[in-house]
Amino acid sequence: MSHLIKPILDGTYPKVSYGKGVFLYDEHGKDYLDASSGAVTVSIGHGVQEITDVLENQAKRVSFVYRSQFTSEAAERLAEKIYKLSNGHLSYSFFVNSGTEATETAMKMALQHFQEKGQGSKLKILSRWMSYHGITIGSLSMSGHSIRRTRFVPLLQDYPTVSAPYCYRCPYHMEFPSCQLRCADELERAIIRIGEEHIAAFIAEPIIGAAGAAITPPPGYYERIRDICDRYNILFIADEVMTGLGRTGKMFGYDHWEAKPDIVTLGKGLGAGYTPIAAAVATEEVMLPIKKGSKLVMSGHTFSANPLSCATALSVLQYVEKYNLVDESAQKGAYLKKELLKLKERFSIIGDVRGEGLLLGVEFVEDKKTKEPFPTSAQLTNQIIQTAMQNGLLLYPSAAGIEGVRGDAIIISPPFTIKEGEIKELLCRFEKTLSSIEMRLKNNQEERE
Numbered sequence: 001m002s003h004l005i006k007p008i009l010d011g012t013y014p015k016v017s018y019g020k021g022v023f024l025y026d027e028h029g030k031d032y033l034d035a036s037s038g039a040v041t042v043s044i045g046h047g048v049q050e051i052t053d054v055l056e057n058q059a060k061r062v063s064f065v066y067r068s069q070f071t072s073e074a075a076e077r078l079a080e081k082i083y084k085l086s087n088g089h090l091s092y093s094f095f096v097n098s099g100t101e102a103t104e105t106a107m108k109m110a111l112q113h114f115q116e117k118g119q120g121s122k123l124k125i126l127s128r129w130m131s132y133h134g135i136t137i138g139s140l141s142m143s144g145h146s147i148r149r150t151r152f153v154p155l156l157q158d159y160p161t162v163s164a165p166y167c168y169r170c171p172y173h174m175e176f177p178s179c180q181l182r183c184a185d186e187l188e189r190a191i192i193r194i195g196e197e198h199i200a201a202f203i204a205e206p207i208i209g210a211a212g213a214a215i216t217p218p219p220g221y222y223e224r225i226r227d228i229c230d231r232y233n234i235l236f237i238a239d240e241v242m243t244g245l246g247r248t249g250k251m252f253g254y255d256h257w258e259a260k261p262d263i264v265t266l267g268k269g270l271g272a273g274y275t276p277i278a279a280a281v282a283t284e285e286v287m288l289p290i291k292k293g294s295k296l297v298m299s300g301h302t303f304s305a306n307p308l309s310c311a312t313a314l315s316v317l318q319y320v321e322k323y324n325l326v327d328e329s330a331q332k333g334a335y336l337k338k339e340l341l342k343l344k345e346r347f348s349i350i351g352d353v354r355g356e357g358l359l360l361g362v363e364f365v366e367d368k369k370t371k372e373p374f375p376t377s378a379q380l381t382n383q384i385i386q387t388a389m390q391n392g393l394l395l396y397p398s399a400a401g402i403e404g405v406r407g408d409a410i411i412i413s414p415p416f417t418i419k420e421g422e423i424k425e426l427l428c429r430f431e432k433t434l435s436s437i438e439m440r441l442k443n444n445q446e447e448r449e
């Protein structure tokens with residue numbers, strides 16, 4: 001009997017033995033090509049000794065200090081590194097332990113920014129349907145992720161109001177550019193309805209992750225969003241927990257557009273799985289009223305800015321720079337996407353391939369022409385994930401489809417360090433998975449007829 005609560009209580013999960021590069025090995029020696037970097041996290045691959053050496057050395061010096069009592073070289077240098085990576089845009093980092101905590105802290109920073117300026121009625125954070133910002137009540141309130149919200153709806157604030165820039169299933173049944181970015185203008189309409197005096201910020205993932213399988217907005221979208229936020233005195237929070245630090249082929253997801261956010265959240269790739277760490281990072285302008293006012297951001301956790309995690313994350317960022325891994329993500333992502341688009345031509349169930357860098361999404365449909373998804377009862381995403389795992393391939397499940405409620409999709413997001421031969425192996429295992437899924441669907445249909 002296991003005393004551990006697993007995702008599915010009575011589910012069977014292989015026991016991991018070790019990881020090296022893009023592969024994980026279970027206790028029986030079976031290899032799994034980690035095409036999802038776990039939960040889009042292990043951006044530099046598994047078992048990198050340069051990082052584990054730093055971890056060990058820092059642990060020997062000091063692992064933990066309480067941030068109310070000490071600062072540390074590691075935490076100071078990590079905040080400075082993020083400042084430099086953003087070319088001086090993101091001045092102040094608040095370190096936390098998960099992406100969820102990062103988005104909640106970002107939310108509180110935005111509210112506090114206005115409180116300190118005497119605009120305390122600005123308490124709402126607007127967000128999009130088809131988004132994921134975290135699992136606690138505050139961050140889930142901001143998340144337009146149906147399955148994760150449903151059980152808790154009465155406890156949540158009603159934040160997700162704006163449609164996603166989901167061109168494959170345009171909420172207006174239009175096409176870019178003739179749509180003139182109506183989905184972005186929806187933010188303005190929401191602000192007018194609610195009243196700008198009640199709204200502190202708009203939060204969005206630059207490229208939508210778990211709630212949309214790499215939905216990427218059309219050109220000009222974020223420039224329009226930035227303009228609307230400026231006109232209505234609303235801060236723009238870019239939730240870069242998944243997209244940040246090279247995942248999309250640029251250092252930050254927002255670098256794909258000419259629209260700089262006021263607050264950015266980081267997670268996943270910050271510690272790359274070597275340590276739990278995340279951050280809410282703000283510009284000088286956001287922090288100024290707080291610096292002049294109360295001088296404290298009313299947030300924090302016991303483990304915030306602990307030296308062990310900060311030293312580890314710093315070594316991850318140095319590793320990304322040293323080996324040019326952001327460029328690698330862009331180049332390998334372009335190649336992988338091209339190959340996935342070829343698979344789309346061959347497999348009738350692939351409706352769309354999208355994303356940037358090594359954050360790629362594949363959406364599945366029953367009918368390519370009408371874009372009709374499979375019935376929910378078919379549990380297609382689950383079937384694909386399970387079959388891939390049997391074939392030694394790890395994929396990340398995602399919501400997508402009609403209103404993000406009915407549909408099937410996966411994310412493919414291997415470590416940036418993946419080699420060309422390993423991409424070929426990934427594609428080979430994916431193709432094998434799709435072939436057996438298509439065969440199974442065909443057999444099921446024949447049985448029904």
Ligand code: PLP
Nearest residue numbers: 098099100132133134209241242
């Ligand atoms: N924000 C985004 C964009 C995410 O993708 C996630 C997790 O998938 C979160 C926030 C929550 O992060 P965590 O699972 O580390 O709490």
